[in-house]
Amino acid sequence: MNKRVVLLWSAAILAYAFLYAPLAIVVVYSFNDSRLNAEWVGFTLSWYQKLFHNEKMLHAAWNSLLIGITASAVSTILGTMAGYAMYRFRTRLLPVLILAPIAIPEILMGVSLLIFFVLLNISLGMVSIVLSHIAFCIGFVAIVVRSRLAGMDESLTEAARDLGATPWTAFRLVTLPLIMPGVVAGALMAFTLSIDDFVITFFTAGVGSTTLPLQIYTMVKIAVTPEVNAVSTLLMTLTLALILIASRLAPGSLRTQ
Amino acid sequence: MAAQQNRLHKWLISGPPLAYLIVFFAIPVLIMVLASFRNPGEFGGLAPLLNDESGSREIDLTTESYGRFFGDFLYTELFLKSLAYAGVTTLACLLIAYPLAMLIARSSKRHRDLLVLLVILPFWSNFLIRVYAWMIILGPQSVFVSALNHIVGWFGLAPLTLLYTPFAVIIGLVYVHLPFMVLPLYANLEKHDPALLDAAQDLGANAWRRFWRVTFPLSLPGVYAGAALVFIPALGIFAIPDILGGTEGIMIGNVIKQQFLDTRDWPFGSVLSMVLTVLAIVLAGAAAWIAKRART
Amino acid sequence: MPLLEIRNVTRRFGTFAAVDQVSLNIEAGEFFTLLGPSGCGKTTLLRMIAGFDVPDGGSIVLDGKDMVGIPPEARNVHTVFQSYALFPHMNVEQNVAFPLKMANVDPARIAQRVEETLEDVRLTGMGKRYPNELSGGQKQRVAVARALINRPKLLLLDEPLAALDAKLKESVQLELIALQKEIGITFVYVTHDQSEALALSHRIAVMNQGRVEQVDEPSKIYGFPKNRFVADFISQCNLLDGQIKACSGERMTVALSGIGDVVAINMEGDAPGLKGALALRPEKVAIGRDLPADAEANCFTGKVHDLLYLGDVTIYIVELANGMRIEALLPNSAAGRTKFFEAGDEVQIAWRHDAGHFLND
Numbered sequence: 001m002n003k004r005v006v007l008l009w010s011a012a013i014l015a016y017a018f019l020y021a022p023l024a025i026v027v028v029y030s031f032n033d034s035r036l037n038a039e040w041v042g043f044t045l046s047w048y049q050k051l052f053h054n055e056k057m058l059h060a061a062w063n064s065l066l067i068g069i070t071a072s073a074v075s076t077i078l079g080t081m082a083g084y085a086m087y088r089f090r091t092r093l094l095p096v097l098i099l100a101p102i103a104i105p106e107i108l109m110g111v112s113l114l115i116f117f118v119l120l121n122i123s124l125g126m127v128s129i130v131l132s133h134i135a136f137c138i139g140f141v142a143i144v145v146r147s148r149l150a151g152m153d154e155s156l157t158e159a160a161r162d163l164g165a166t167p168w169t170a171f172r173l174v175t176l177p178l179i180m181p182g183v184v185a186g187a188l189m190a191f192t193l194s195i196d197d198f199v200i201t202f203f204t205a206g207v208g209s210t211t212l213p214l215q216i217y218t219m220v221k222i223a224v225t226p227e228v229n230a231v232s233t234l235l236m237t238l239t240l241a242l243i244l245i246a247s248r249l250a251p252g253s254l255r256t257q
Numbered sequence: 258m259a260a261q262q263n264r265l266h267k268w269l270i271s272g273p274p275l276a277y278l279i280v281f282f283a284i285p286v287l288i289m290v291l292a293s294f295r296n297p298g299e300f301g302g303l304a305p306l307l308n309d310e311s312g313s314r315e316i317d318l319t320t321e322s323y324g325r326f327f328g329d330f331l332y333t334e335l336f337l338k339s340l341a342y343a344g345v346t347t348l349a350c351l352l353i354a355y356p357l358a359m360l361i362a363r364s365s366k367r368h369r370d371l372l373v374l375l376v377i378l379p380f381w382s383n384f385l386i387r388v389y390a391w392m393i394i395l396g397p398q399s400v401f402v403s404a405l406n407h408i409v410g411w412f413g414l415a416p417l418t419l420l421y422t423p424f425a426v427i428i429g430l431v432y433v434h435l436p437f438m439v440l441p442l443y444a445n446l447e448k449h450d451p452a453l454l455d456a457a458q459d460l461g462a463n464a465w466r467r468f469w470r471v472t473f474p475l476s477l478p479g480v481y482a483g484a485a486l487v488f489i490p491a492l493g494i495f496a497i498p499d500i501l502g503g504t505e506g507i508m509i510g511n512v513i514k515q516q517f518l519d520t521r522d523w524p525f526g527s528v529l530s531m532v533l534t535v536l537a538i539v540l541a542g543a544a545a546w547i548a549k550r551a552r553t
Numbered sequence: 554m555p556l557l558e559i560r561n562v563t564r565r566f567g568t569f570a571a572v573d574q575v576s577l578n579i580e581a582g583e584f585f586t587l588l589g590p591s592g593c594g595k596t597t598l599l600r601m602i603a604g605f606d607v608p609d610g611g612s613i614v615l616d617g618k619d620m621v622g623i624p625p626e627a628r629n630v631h632t633v634f635q636s637y638a639l640f641p642h643m644n645v646e647q648n649v650a651f652p653l654k655m656a657n658v659d660p661a662r663i664a665q666r667v668e669e670t671l672e673d674v675r676l677t678g679m680g681k682r683y684p685n686e687l688s689g690g691q692k693q694r695v696a697v698a699r700a701l702i703n704r705p706k707l708l709l710l711d712e713p714l715a716a717l718d719a720k721l722k723e724s725v726q727l728e729l730i731a732l733q734k735e736i737g738i739t740f741v742y743v744t745h746d747q748s749e750a751l752a753l754s755h756r757i758a759v760m761n762q763g764r765v766e767q768v769d770e771p772s773k774i775y776g777f778p779k780n781r782f783v784a785d786f787i788s789q790c791n792l793l794d795g796q797i798k799a800c801s802g803e804r805m806t807v808a809l810s811g812i813g814d815v816v817a818i819n820m821e822g823d824a825p826g827l828k829g830a831l832a833l834r835p836e837k838v839a840i841g842r843d844l845p846a847d848a849e850a851n852c853f854t855g856k857v858h859d860l861l862y863l864g865d866v867t868i869y870i871v872e873l874a875n876g877m878r879i880e881a882l883l884p885n886s887a888a889g890r891t892k893f894f895e896a897g898d899e900v901q902i903a904w905r906h907d908a909g910h911f912l913n914d
Contacts, residue, residue, distance in 0.1 A: 004464055008363075011356035018353065019379050019435065022390030029393060038398040078274040085271035089263075094271050097278040104537050105493020107510050111517055111530050112285035115292050115303070135281040138274055159638035161625045162603055163699065164655030167266065170626075177642045196383045198496060203517065216385045220392065220500060232386040243381045247374060262624070 023236065030229035047230040057231060060215035064195050067126065067211060071133035072191035078134070079141025079190070080183055084171075086142065087149040098139045109136060110203035117204060124206025132204045133194045140193060141186035148182025149175075181249035188246040192239050286534075293527035294318045303523050322524040326532065332512075336532065339509040342423070343491040346430040347438075347484050353431070354438035354483065359472075361439075362446035373443065380436040388500050391429050395419040395501070421503025429497040434490065438483035445479025446472075478548055485544035489537050509533060554617060556581040556739050557602070557707060562611035564597055571597045573763035574611070579741060584733050586742040588750040589760035590786070595743045598760075599709050602741065603632050616706055626655070631700035632709040635716070637692045639684040645671070645695050646680035652703045666702060673732070674698045690721050697729075701736065710742045714749065726752055747787050751775060759783045775834075777820070777910050784832040784912060789868065791833040791879050797825045797911070807831060807911060811877035815851040816906045821913075829913035835882035837908035840869055840894070844901045852903040855879075857894045869894060871902050 033044035051057055082098060085091055101109055113135070117128045156178065160170035176183075198213040205214060212235065219228045296304040296319055326332050361372045379387065394401050397420065406416040419425055449472065457467045495510030502508075509529060516526030555578035564572040572594040579585045587595035600606040602613060604625035613620045620628060631652065639648050646667050653663045671677050674694040684692060693713055700708055714722050730753060733740050744750055750757050751771040758768045759782075767779040778784035781792055795809035805819040809831060817831060844852060858872040862885075869881045881902050883893060894900060 008356055008360050012360035015353050015357040015435075016375065018432070019376070022387065022394060022432065023379060023382060025393055026386060026390045036398050039400055078277055081270050082274035085267065085274070089267040089271065091267075091271055094275055094278075097275065097282060101278075101282055103489065103541060105490050105510070105533060107493045107495055107513055108286070108289075108530055108534055108537075109282070111513060111526065112289040113281070114517060115288050115523065115527070116281075116285035119288060119303070131281055135278065138278060142274070153636065153638065155634045155636050155638040156640060158605060158625075159632070159634055160640070160651070162605075162630075162632045163652040164626045164703075165651075166626055167624075169655070174640055192381055196381075198384050202514075213383055213385050216383070216389070217496070217500075220385065220389050224392070228389060232383065232389065236382045236386060239381050239383070240378065243378065 026229050027233045027236070030226055030233045032226060032229075035225060047226045048234075051227050051230045051234075054227065056210070057212075057215055057227070060210045060212045061231075063126065063209060064212040067130050067133060068191045068194040070130050071137055071194040072187050074130075075134045075137035075190045076141050076183060076187040079138045079186055080145045082138060082142035083145030083149065083186075084175075087146050098142050101136045102139045106136075106199040107203075110200040113200065114203045124204060125209045128204045128206065129201055129209060129211065132200050133197060136197075136200065137190035137193055140189050141183075144186040144189065145179060145182050148179045152178050185246040185249040188242045188249075192242050192246075195235070196239065289527050289530060292523055293322060293531045294320060295524050296321070297522045297524050322522075322528040325525060326528050332529070335507070335509050335512060336536070338507075339492055342426065342430065342506075342508055343488045345427055346434060346491050347487045349427065349431045350435050350438040350487050351480065351483065354435060354442055358439050358442035358446050358479075361443050362449070369447075373440070376436050376439050384433065385496065385500075387433055388429050388497055391425065391432060391501060392420065395425050395428070420501065421505070423502070423506045425501040426498050426506035426508070429501045430491050430494065433494075433497065434487040437486040437490075441482035441486065442476065442479040445476050445482075449475055481544055481547050485541060489540055492537065493533055555579055556583075556616060557741070558614040559598070559602075560612050560614065562598070562601065562608045562613060564594075564601060564606060565609050570763045572601070572608075575760075575763070575765050576611075577758055577765065577768065579739060581739050582737050584730070584740045584742065584753055584755045586744060586750045586754040586757045587760055588744060588747060588757050588786075590745055592762075593760040594763040595745075595760050596711060599632075599711055599741065599743050602707070603630055603709055604628050629705045630707045630709060631703075631705040632711065633693075633696045633700050633713045635712045637684075637696040637713075639687075639692055639695055639699075641684050644681050644683050645676065645687070648684070648695055649699045649702055651699060656703055658703070670698045670702045673701075673736075675728075689717055690725060693717065693725065697732070701732075701738065704736075704738065706739065708738050708740050710740060712744050714744075714746075722749070729753060751787070759786060761786075778832055778912065780912055781830060781832075781914075784830075784910075789835050789880060789882070791831075791835060791838070792912075793831040793833060793877070793879070793909075795829065795831055795911075797823055797827045797829075797913075799825050804906065805911075809877075811875045812853065812873055812879075813875075815909075817909050817911050818907045820910065823911065823913055827913045829911055831909040831911050833879070833904060833909040835868055835880040836866075837904050838879060838881035839903045840871065840881040840883055840900055842898075842900060844903050847903060847905070849907075850903040850905045852901060853879075854899065854901050857896050857898045857900055859896055860894065867893070869900075871900060873902075 028040075030047055031043050031045070032040055033042040033046070034040075082094060086095055086098070109132075113128070113132050114124075117124055122128055152175070157170050157175050160174040161167065165173065195211075196213060197211075198217065201211050201214060202217070205211065210218075212231070216228060216231060219225070292303055298304045357376070361369055361376070364372060393399060396402065397418065402417070402419055409415075409417060453471055453475075454467055457471050462470065492508075493510050493513075494508060495514045498506045498508045498511050499514075502511075513526055513529045513533070516522050516529065520526075557577075557579040559575055559577040559579075562572055562575050563570060575594070575598060587598060589595050597606060601608050602615075602620075604620065604623060604627075607621075615628065615630065640651070643651070646664075649670055650663050650667050653666060658666075667680070668677075671680060674697055676691065676694050676698065679687070679691065679695075684695070687695065696713070714725055717725060726749065729740075742750075742753060751774070754771055756768060756770055757774050759766045759774065761782050767774060767783045769777075774783065775787055778787060778790070784790045784792060793809045793812060795807045795812075795815075798806040798808045798814060800806075800819055800823065803818055804816055805823065805825075806814050807817050808814050815831070839850075846852075853873050855871040855873040857869050858878060859870045861868040861870075864885075866882050866884050869883065870878050871881055872878050879902060
């Protein structure tokens with residue numbers, strides 16, 4: 001019995017190591033005083049410094065931030081409405097449109113949006129990116145909000161209406177405060193998804209605009225320097241912080257699948 | 258009247274998100290379906306829908322691109338290759354994820370949430386970073402590869418190049434999709450009644466038998482769910498082969514990207530995308546059907 | 554005019570009728586109880602009165618006004634939910650003040666009314682606490698206070714005591730009765746606990762499978778159940794099948810199968826030949842080794858088959874000559890003795906002619 005437990009634990013630990021080692025390596029090498037991601041030479045923060053002087057990178061980061069905030073805000077509102085609608089009413093089309101962007105390969109959405117924007121003569125840039133991001137973020141927010149609603153005691157909203165509140169007032173004073181942690185978690189997740197998105201942004205960005213992931217991609221393909229490690233480390237830290245906060249607010253909602 | 262008010266509320270609340278998704282998801286997909294039947298434009302993209310050339314306006318549609326797809330085995334082969342990649346990835350994910358999921362399912366409640374969080378966290382880091390990390394590990398300058406080649410050298414074999422090979426692509430695919438296999442498996446295993454294993458043991462089954470005849474069959478719905486969540490997205494991936502695969506490890510996603518952004522033959526790109534979409538829908542439907550059957 | 558008229562109300566879910574042609578009149582100031590087993594439709598009916606569900610047929614008229622199409626927030630009817638449904642993100646004061654806020658009462662007066670109401674339910678000083686800091690009994694009182702504060706026409710209570718333990722239940726029941734008397738608001742109470750219904754109500758409606766079996770005062774429901782279901786549902790009852798043999802004036806002779814002929818009072822003017830059952834409460838069956846002869850009683854001999862010791866009373870299951878069993882109840886009041894009889898003892902049982910109530914099928 002013990003031998004098997006040990007075996008199970010070792011297999012699991014190996015799996016965790018497999019998950020985290022690569023990321024750790026990226027972080028470690030971001031401090032390596034060497035252009036190559038090879039041997040460890042010495043500790044340095046120079047790559048981080050170079051990063052903050054890299055115009056393109058800063059511009060890309062700024063874009064990502066703007067896009068992230070806008071997409072997150074809009075998709076949180078629309079996603080909360082969708083989540084509430086799916087919980088409260090019998091909807092047939094909505095759940096399909098919510099789940100499909102999440103289930104299908106991302107490239108399909110990227111490509112179809114590209115055609116769409118070009119045909120409608122919408123220039124590819126920040127606007128097209130934001131519109132695309134909102135489209136795939138709505139689903140995530142909706143799922144989180146809906147599961148939070150499902151876990152809420154329904155008799156509370158009934159009690160509010162029983163005591164004289166109109167449906168809107170009941171939602172405002174009772175339901176919304178109670179699901180707020182879920183809404184905020186959804187917003188944080190949407191922001192993270194937007195900041196991290198590569199595939200869809202790749203197709204809808206056009207020539208003029210760039211986001212952080214696109215910039216990283218260019219650097220990875222063309223000229224790899226440890227600046228990539230540095231920006232990756234920073235991005236990972238940001239994402240980690242946001243997700244930890246989200247998981248505190250809406251435990252269980254991260255397992256949206 | 259209450260029912261009317263209800264309906265009004267329903268449309269007020271579900272309307273905006275529904276409208277947005279129809280405009281920015283459903284319609285683009287439909288446009289892509291249409292695009293697969295159109296002619297490529299002179300400078301790339303799509304030719305105008307209405308053809309004015311011969312003086313009369315007629316709708317310019319063709320199945321030429323589809324003909325090209327089915328005519329040249331190269332593309333079908335590419336799809337088969339992609340299916341193979343996705344398949345191997347799914348299997349590898351299953352083998353790695355299963356012990357992990359079992360461990361989490363058997364841990365105490367307190368530990369469980371932490372362990373699950375630890376599985377999910379890497380997923381939330383940027384996709385490119387995760388792929389780039391493997392570039393470092395598998396690259397020619399990597400200390401790990403050098404170490405590995407030292408060992409390989411002891412056996413008298415030629416040094417291995419790991420980057421820009423199908424192997425690298427598979428590792429990348431597995432790495433990126435692993436959490437998607439762990440979570441459904443864990444969700445399923447968590448619900449298993451430990452009394453079942455006790456009963457099996459009581460009736461004489463040893464550890465392997467208990468796993469193979471009790472735990473594994475019961476976990477099949479979770480396995481199918483995880484497989485669907487890995488296989489279908491993996492089919493359409495292009496960034497991983499793009500970064501890690503070099504010329505050998507190309508998947509269908511790469512060709513689609515090429516058609517749209519490099520060659521700019523949009524109709525053909527749309528055809529490839531349509532085939533991928535149909536494949537994805539069929540597989541998703543099969544997975545759902547199997548899951549429903551497994552539940553009864 | 555009754556305060557609440559329920560006229561032929563029906564509610565169907567598919568082909569299943571949860572509430573089937575129910576008509577009731579509830580008078581102002583009454584403590585009215587809907588009593589029945591789970592699934593009998595009492596909660597569905599309550600929800601329709603509150604406005605959370607809409608009848609498929611019939612109408613609900615409150616104070617002369619038809620409630621059709623009127624949403625819950627517009628009815629002057631408030632509910633005490635089974636789970637109390639206290640808003641967890643508001644403290645006690647805010648919870649209790651909620652209906653007043655909704656009714657746009659002058660904020661200056663709200664605080665005072667909240668304090669008064671908290672006093673009424675004996676929760677003075679608890680205003681700043683949050684629901685998760687309260688005991689079950691306290692939560693229940695907040696729920697009642699919240700529902701009463703703006704003096705609705707009707708207070709609906711959905712099994713509010715179900716979650717409380719037995720000792721607490723008793724004291725809360727007494728409080729509820731006192732409260733209702735003091736404030737004078739009409740209560741419509743839903744429960745499956747028949748002893749609770751008997752204790753609290755002015756009138757009870759016994760429901761079964763969507764229909765009302767009997768509406769009456771507790772003593773009549775207990776003493777004169779209209780049919781087998783009511784007789785059986787309320788407390789313990791012997792149901793002895795039989796047929797009316799003969800009638801003469803007030804009395805009638807009933808042939809009880811497996812027992813013999815007995816005399817009963819003809820309450821409803823039944824005619825001979827009617828089949829039915831004699832409903833006989835165990836406490837009305839005298840049991841002893843040698844009972845004095847009584848011309849006004851039916852007397853039989855038998856053997857004690859089994860007994861149920863309940864602490865304050867013991868129920869003896871007596872098997873008569875022909876194999877039929879009758880339950881007789883005896884209080885264990887003699888000091889030092891827990892049982893009067895043992896299994897196997899030969900005993901006599903008797904009940905007065907007017908002790909039983911004949912239910913015709």
